[in-house]
Amino acid sequence: MPSENVTSHPVQLHYVLTSDDLLDGFAAQHRSIPRPWYLRWLSTLLTIGLLAVVFVFSAVSGDVAAGAAVMGAVVVFLVVVPVVVGFSLLLRRIFGGSRWIYRLQVRQIMRGNPALSQPMQATVTDTGVHLSSAAGQSTTSWAQHPVHVETDRSFVLLASERRGGAVLVLPKQGLGAAGPASLRSLLSVHSRRIS
Secondary structure, eight states: OSSOOOOOEEEEEEEEEEHHHHHHHHHHHHHHHHOHHHHHTTTHHHHOOOOOHHHHHHHHHTTOOOOHHHHHHHHHHIIIIIHHHHHHHHHHHHHHHTTTHHHHHHHHHHHGGGGGSEEEEEEEEESSEEEEEEEEEEEEEGOOEEEEEOSSSEEESSSSSTOOOOOOEHHHHHHGHHHHHHHHHHHHHHHHEEO
């Protein structure tokens, strides 16, 4: 939603990006972008499909009598499938959904890019976002971040509403005493908020 007629004062952020900030950005992207139901249950569906193939193969090859294969299939679908679904739900509850996977990725990203851990300055203006640190500078226009997500910790600018797109995390701690209202209003003019 770029608006050429509206001008706002630039918003400055001074921060050091932490692993928790980056994790918050990845988790916000994961929560905000819907995906088909079959991708959420892929491991469960693959387990059920594999068991079905084993029973059909056993019945067709003659290793097991057809009646025993049918009875085994019924037991599997009445006992094993609910156990697999329950185990899948339990693992999601214990590990906090996708956060544990992103935690591993964030650790690798932060280790592989030490420049991310340096003090940064972000200036958000009507033309885009300008980042500078000791490692260098970069400027991105609003066309590169058409959507954003706001979390308790940060504003997460997304390159698209698809998985795997670029993520730019602007931690709220970097706003200091100014508070998030000015950045929120600037983002509402130039980027569409998704939840």
